[in-house]
Amino acid sequence: MKSLVISPNDVKELREEKIIFNTLGSDEEVVQVYKGLKPYGADDPLLFKNLKRNIQEHYNSKGKTWIAGLIDTYFNSPWSLTALIVTVFLTFLTIVQTYYGSPFYHSFHE
Incomplete structure (x- = not known):
């Protein structure tokens, strides 16, 4: 996430896509929080290249988006x-009942 959040515009975009929720107040505060995080060697951009690609493919999948929306809209309770x-x-x-009660069924079974 630290490599995704570089400017307040990045926070705004992620917030509008409902990927993150900002309860700190301003987008600049979120940027400062992410800048303060220590990645402990995980800040290599190539390390998560496949992961980022897979996340983007999942996000762009129209079928999965449609199914998730359908489930969220119509099946939100047991x-x-x-x-x-x-x-x-x-x-x-x-x-x-319609098949067995129809004249079509009775004409073949008489």
Whole structure:
């Protein structure tokens, strides 16, 4: 993160994308906090090159974003999943009942 946060504009961009949350007050204070962190040898930009690429690919994935939004919007409680399962089951039973109660079924089984 320290290599991502260099200026207040970086903090603003990360905050707008909901990657970080700023409760310190200003974006400049966040930059100062990150500048004060000691990386202990992990500040080599090439060390995390693959990790950064994988994070960016994950972030850019439209399918994952769509699924995450769908889950967040429609399945934010356990009752939502229960309702989906019951709805699918009742729909299945309705289709079975319609098939076996139809004249099409009875004309072949008489």
